[in-house]
Amino acid sequence: MGRMRSLQNKYLRPFLTYTAIIMLCCSPVYFFIMRYIYQKYLDELVIVRCDEFVAKMVPILTIREADTWDQFDKNLQILTYSPTYKQDAMFGAYLYKSDVDRHHKFRILYREIKIQNKPYILMCRIPMMGNLEFFMIEGFQYILIFTILMVSLIFIQWFVSKKSWAPFYSSLRKIENYNLVHGDIPVFEQTDVMEFSRLNEILINLISKNQLIYKQQKEFIENASHELQTPLAVFQSSLDTVIHISNLDEKQLVILRSLYSTSSRLTRLSKNLLLLAKIDNNQFKEMQDVDFVDFLLCTYLSYFGDQAETQGIQKYQKIYNELTIRANKSLLESLVNNLMANAILHNISKGGAIIVEVKDKAFTISNTGEDKALDPDKIFKRFNRTTEEKKGNGLGLSIVHQICRFHRWELTYQFQKGMHSFIVTFR
Secondary structure (H helix, E strand, O other), rough: OOOOOOOHHHHHHHHHHHHHHHHHHHHHHHHHHHHHHHHHHHHHHHHHHHHHHHHHHHHHHHHHHHHHHHHOOOOOEEOOOOOOOOOOOEEEEEEEOOOOOEEEEEEEEEEEEEOOOOOEEEEEEEEOOOHHHHHHHHHHHHHHHHHHHHHHHHHHHHHHHHHHHHHHHHHHHHHHHHOOOOOOOOOOOOOHHHHHHHHHHHHHHHHHHHHHHHHHHHHHHHHHHHHHHHHHHHHHHHHHHHHOOOOOHHHHHHHHHHHHHHHHHHHHHHHHHHHHHHHHOOOOOOEEEEEEEHHHHHHHHHHHHHEEEHHHOOOOOEEOOEEEEEOOHHHHHHHHHHHHHHHHOOOOOOOEEEEEEEEOOOOOOOOEOOOOOOOOOOOOOOOOOOOOOOOOOOHHHHHHHHHHHOOOOEEEEEOOOOOEEEHHHHE
């Protein structure tokens, strides 16, 4: 996938590219029009000069002065009369220009005049810029116009696009910050753009439907988990009674113990689902300041330390500083229990290790296990199990993840040097 660009920039680039291509393609037309305007301007100037000379000078000139007039003004010459001159019609021609010692293009007009009743030809002319000089001047002007136009278009497009797309980006930000768990439908900005208005309506309908489905799912899980508690308790109690009957043979005991283990697993599953439903419903409102190090040591040493040693797992603890956090204590206990249970359950049966570390504002539990990293996209999903050989319902890490989300803590997973590490960063 290529580099991502915003919709504004993606629209602006082709617009400016096509505009530049059109401007470049139009440059010959611009030069042709400007050349035509320049020529018309010179023609008008020649006619004006000729009219002024005829009106002001011809009535007062003498024949003697007429014969020497062209020595004073080379662009207004009085020539000997000849019918071959094309009169009162503008045309261009190359004539010799003595001051630059070369031929130069002129716009020329011939007109018959009479001085003391003698006919003459008045030649009015004006020099034109050469093609190269003209194209250089007009080229500079065109580049200047092109630059000003492109800069103006960039600014106008940016300003208009920013203003036009503002409702879209506002809706996008609200969708990015939207949390289905909180249950609040975003209030989108009112807009008179039909497409954005339709988009907001569709988003509101979609969010409303998802919230309804999510609420129904939570209620179902909560109700189902709650309703299962009583029959499972009765079933487990009945199994306890049957197991203690003395006249059962070995085969019957194996079957009953298997049923008892399954019922215990169902009970844990029901409790975990109920806990997740309560977390999703924000039912844990009570928050308090907790001395995390003291809390951790009591929880860890009282139960999980002995359990790890029983299975031949070495335990290490690294506590670098005191740490007080604000949390719901029952959820915090569930978080530590699930992380410790996970570290023991998925450890090496003999010669494994667990490292518990508190440093700065982070709590880390590391354990030996499979010699490969877990899938980060699946590890915190519900009912995800790395192997069927391990007992568990696949909800432990999902519960940890939900507890961290509830408290706005950061939960990360790392695999380094054969150790699987789960890091909770408190905020």
